[in-house]
Amino acid sequence: MSQTLAKKHIGVLGGGPWGIALATAAARAGAQVSMHTRREPPHHAGVHVTTDYAEIARASLVVVAVPSTVVREVLRALGDHLDGHHLVVHGIRGLSPDGLETVSDIVRKETPVRRCGALGGPVQAYELLRGRPSAMVVGSRFPEVTAAVTEAFHSPSLKIYSTPDIRGLEWASALVGCVAIGVGYAQQAGAGPGLLAALISTAVDESAKLLAMAGADERTMLGLGGYGDLLASIGLADRPEVIIGKALAQGRSLEDAVTDAHLRVEAITVIPRIVGFAKQHRVKAPTFDILAEILAGARPEALIPRLFA
Amino acid sequence: MSKAPIFGFNEHREEIVREVVNRVVAGTKDSLLVLNDAAYHETKRLETARRPHDVKEREEWRTLARSLGRMGDGERRRRLTELTERYAWDVAGNFNPRVYSLSKRLLPPLVTSLLQPTMFLRKPQELLNLDVLKAHVSIEGPIAKIQKLVQDGTAVFVPTHLSNFDSIVFGYALEAAGLPPATYGAGKNLFSNPVLSFFMHNLGAYRVDRRLRHNLYKDILKTYSCVLLERGYHSLFFPGGTRSRSGGIERRLKLGLVGSAVEAYARTLIAGKERRVYFIPATINYLITLEAETLIADYLSEAGKGRFIIEDDESTQLDRLFTFTRKLFDMRGAVVIRFGEPIDPFGNRVDDEGMSHDSRGRAVDPASYVKNRDGEVTLDATRDAQYTRELGEAICAGYESDTVAMSTHVVAAACFHRLREIAPAQDLFTVLRQRDVLTVPRDELARDVSAMREKMKEMEQRGQIRLGEHLRAASGGDIVERAARSFAGYHTARAIESRPNGIAIVDPNLLFYYQNRLAAHGLGWDTLAPPGMLPAVPVQLRSVGSPSTTSSGAAAAEGKTP
Numbered sequence: 001m002s003q004t005l006a007k008k009h010i011g012v013l014g015g016g017p018w019g020i021a022l023a024t025a026a027a028r029a030g031a032q033v034s035m036h037t038r039r040e041p042p043h044h045a046g047v048h049v050t051t052d053y054a055e056i057a058r059a060s061l062v063v064v065a066v067p068s069t070v071v072r073e074v075l076r077a078l079g080d081h082l083d084g085h086h087l088v089v090h091g092i093r094g095l096s097p098d099g100l101e102t103v104s105d106i107v108r109k110e111t112p113v114r115r116c117g118a119l120g121g122p123v124q125a126y127e128l129l130r131g132r133p134s135a136m137v138v139g140s141r142f143p144e145v146t147a148a149v150t151e152a153f154h155s156p157s158l159k160i161y162s163t164p165d166i167r168g169l170e171w172a173s174a175l176v177g178c179v180a181i182g183v184g185y186a187q188q189a190g191a192g193p194g195l196l197a198a199l200i201s202t203a204v205d206e207s208a209k210l211l212a213m214a215g216a217d218e219r220t221m222l223g224l225g226g227y228g229d230l231l232a233s234i235g236l237a238d239r240p241e242v243i244i245g246k247a248l249a250q251g252r253s254l255e256d257a258v259t260d261a262h263l264r265v266e267a268i269t270v271i272p273r274i275v276g277f278a279k280q281h282r283v284k285a286p287t288f289d290i291l292a293e294i295l296a297g298a299r300p301e302a303l304i305p306r307l308f309a
Numbered sequence: 310m311s312k313a314p315i316f317g318f319n320e321h322r323e324e325i326v327r328e329v330v331n332r333v334v335a336g337t338k339d340s341l342l343v344l345n346d347a348a349y350h351e352t353k354r355l356e357t358a359r360r361p362h363d364v365k366e367r368e369e370w371r372t373l374a375r376s377l378g379r380m381g382d383g384e385r386r387r388r389l390t391e392l393t394e395r396y397a398w399d400v401a402g403n404f405n406p407r408v409y410s411l412s413k414r415l416l417p418p419l420v421t422s423l424l425q426p427t428m429f430l431r432k433p434q435e436l437l438n439l440d441v442l443k444a445h446v447s448i449e450g451p452i453a454k455i456q457k458l459v460q461d462g463t464a465v466f467v468p469t470h471l472s473n474f475d476s477i478v479f480g481y482a483l484e485a486a487g488l489p490p491a492t493y494g495a496g497k498n499l500f501s502n503p504v505l506s507f508f509m510h511n512l513g514a515y516r517v518d519r520r521l522r523h524n525l526y527k528d529i530l531k532t533y534s535c536v537l538l539e540r541g542y543h544s545l546f547f548p549g550g551t552r553s554r555s556g557g558i559e560r561r562l563k564l565g566l567v568g569s570a571v572e573a574y575a576r577t578l579i580a581g582k583e584r585r586v587y588f589i590p591a592t593i594n595y596l597i598t599l600e601a602e603t604l605i606a607d608y609l610s611e612a613g614k615g616r617f618i619i620e621d622d623e624s625t626q627l628d629r630l631f632t633f634t635r636k637l638f639d640m641r642g643a644v645v646i647r648f649g650e651p652i653d654p655f656g657n658r659v660d661d662e663g664m665s666h667d668s669r670g671r672a673v674d675p676a677s678y679v680k681n682r683d684g685e686v687t688l689d690a691t692r693d694a695q696y697t698r699e700l701g702e703a704i705c706a707g708y709e710s711d712t713v714a715m716s717t718h719v720v721a722a723a724c725f726h727r728l729r730e731i732a733p734a735q736d737l738f739t740v741l742r743q744r745d746v747l748t749v750p751r752d753e754l755a756r757d758v759s760a761m762r763e764k765m766k767e768m769e770q771r772g773q774i775r776l777g778e779h780l781r782a783a784s785g786g787d788i789v790e791r792a793a794r795s796f797a798g799y800h801t802a803r804a805i806e807s808r809p810n811g812i813a814i815v816d817p818n819l820l821f822y823y824q825n826r827l828a829a830h831g832l833g834w835d836t837l838a839p840p841g842m843l844p845a846v847p848v849q850l851r852s853v854g855s856p857s858t859t860s861s862g863a864a865a866a867e868g869k870t871p
Binding site for chain 2: 008060061076079080083084085087108109110111112114115141142143144148212213215281
């Protein structure tokens with residue numbers, strides 16, 4: 001490895017746990033990192049904190065890690081400082097409420113940037129923070145973006161995989177977030193390994209069909225950014241989606257469950273929209289139907305067996 | 310207006326061919342692979358050839374293929390250069406300014422005579438009257454802006470493609486709109502006619518031999534196109550590749566030649582002589598299409614994979630052309646060329662001054678898209694292929710919003726909708742078998758049509774489609790009448806027929822063809838969405854007052870095949 005080569009400047013948008021984790025991982029891999037956040041910035045070695053978008057725009061690779069609810073405004077503001085040479089990637093697990101746009105669609109709409117990418121895969125924030133070995137996926141049709149992300153994040157403890165199917169990766173990440181709630185719910189409800197495996201496989205199958213309808217490659221759902229990401233949720237008791245699922249299975253309200261999770265969970269707004277999308281395109285997605293019922297307050301014991309009816 | 314570079318083409322032709330040869334040869338990393346590929350495809354193409362010339366060529370390729378392995382690299386390079394030179398000279402066209410100024414005077418009467426052959430015989434003096442042509446081919450769009458942009462930039466015209474008539478009509482449209490001539494790749498078969506060949510050859514067309522499938526030839530074509538664009542030659546591509554078989558607008562493009570524009574632009578930057586490239590989508594819209602019957606039969610036999618049996622024979626082409634042009638001449642506004650909003654190679658809108666703007670209206674420097682992270686302009690084929698893909702999407706979006714709908718399309722869509730309601734099953738081929746089984750009362754069809762037209766007016770307000778002049782103003786009944794008249798005189802099979810009890814739906818295939826023009830808009834039945842693309846969401850069309858169909862209409866939409 002050419003550890004001695006000076007790594008390039010990267011900008012990170014968002015000072016939440018995920019933004020901090022990404023900034024830390026990049027700094028550890030040797031990049032010069034500027035992070036844009038309006039929160040009280042905790043000090044992190046090698047990360048320069050700013051509230052000025054122009055400073056972020058001085059980096060040629062910008063990583064967006066803000067909640068999906070504000071991503072449009074943030075990109076619009078940042079877009080004033082960007083031009084066609086910037087590379088923009090995002091690590092947001094979500095689809096827009098109006099029309100299920102992916103975040104990269106929003107990047108193209110709100111900024112002059114064309115060369116964009118998405119981050120996904122099973123890697124967890126704490127793994128990035130502590131430098132624990134893990135794997136991340138970058139999706140982009142532009143090899144330059146894949147190369148830039150690899151250069152910025154690749155380290156002995158973080159392996160970067162890539163796919164040209166950016167749309168597939170974005171959809172897979174969003175759907176995995178939804179299904180992870182179901183995983184938590186089933187675990188809490190006492191589902192054994194066999195039932196859990198059946199639940200996951202059924203959900204992956206439905207998700208793959210949904211990806212195809214969304215104009216992506218269904219195989220992306222079967223890879224690290226889909227199946228792989230979902231498998232990680234089994235062992236992750238502290239994954240926010242899993243926490244919410246468990247809380248719901250205990251009979252707690254959605255509001256309480258969200259409070260338990262401490263983090264914003266994009267899946268809560270995505271699930272009902274996926275149900276609508278499936279209906280519109282005549283794709284059978286019973287797992288998502290049931291997830292929507294659970295979120296709407298239904299708690300019948302018989303929900304899980306119904307999946308296999 | 311400054312002279313377009315094409316006027317100096319002949320002086321530079323040799324230089325251009327040299328440049329193409331040098332670039333192709335220098336860009337070839339593995340000459341063994343390239344020569345092998347060419348020999349393989351050529352031997353395969355000539356496998357069953359009988360003509361002595363072809364047989365000789367085949368044997369030459371075979372000999373080459375056999376000896377490639379033993380050749381040294383120097384020898385291979387020499388053979389590669391020879392081949393490239395031969396192809397490049399074959400592709401290169403000619404531009405004769407005298408022929409151009411002659412044809413400028415000849416073209417309008419030529420097109421007129423095509424549109425109305427009998428006029429040649431009856432009133433030759435009328436041929437020089439441009440007004441006759443103006444009445445039949447209307448030209449719309451931001452023409453003043455395009456005229457301004459071509460002064461300093463290179464225009465790439467990318468129209469929709471329905472008919473062999475297109476290149477003639479579009480060539481006329483450029484001339485009539487005060488735009489400079491554009492060079493374009495024309496099928497080599499068109500050059501076999503000596504008269505046509507003389508004009509094409511001298512008007513800057515280059516020869517594309519569609520029979521050649523190997524990579525070396527494709528590379529030469531792309532490089533040729535790139536060199537011309539770099540030098541500021543305005544170009545014309547039909548990015549659909551071939552005529553639309555279904556009658557629908559193009560929703561996925563063949564981007565090979567289109568893609569040479571990004572490289573051409575980057576090369577002008579590297580050379581320190583930035584020359585901007587502007588893409589100008591355009592739609593060519595016909596009330597009736599010359600080849601409609603052949604094309605739709607072709608489309609259905611391919612789409613149906615044998616389920617479809619072609620029932621009608623075509624009459625002779627000359628006969629058809631004659632009837633077609635007479636028919637077209639009967640109808641005002643039967644051909645509309647609509648230029649769309651110019652965009653840069655990265656899909657950004659371009660203003661009057663040639664500045665690019667992103668989708669939020671911010672000015673953006675197009676050069677930034679071909680710069681790497683260090684701010685240097687680079688050539689990168691993979692990157693450019695992605696830009697071109699996205700550009701293709703922007704061009705297709707332009708096709709959709711600049712489609713000029715005419716009475717034939719709307720009436721066909723309305724009839725086809727009725728047909729789906731009575732068909733026993735909802736798959737396309739069952740619907741297409743409903744020949745002459747349904748007659749719709751005139752006033753009901755008129756009501757359907759005017760309901761659809763009202764919806765289309767709303768869509769036009771939102772910039773989603775355009776309405777032809779007649780369609781915008783006429784009553785539902787008149788629109789049906791005009792469509793019936795348009796179908797009647799030309800197509801051998803009558804699409805619809807006026808009978809005492811109403812309008813009989815006679816030939817579903819033709820109606821399918823014409824309704825397909827509105828499929829992408831959700832106004833027709835969308836069975837055409839290319840793989841990986843969702844069909845258009847159907848626009849709710851039925852007017853509130855039509856009793857017989859509201860419920861069954863919804864049922865028909867429900868049963869739609871995905």
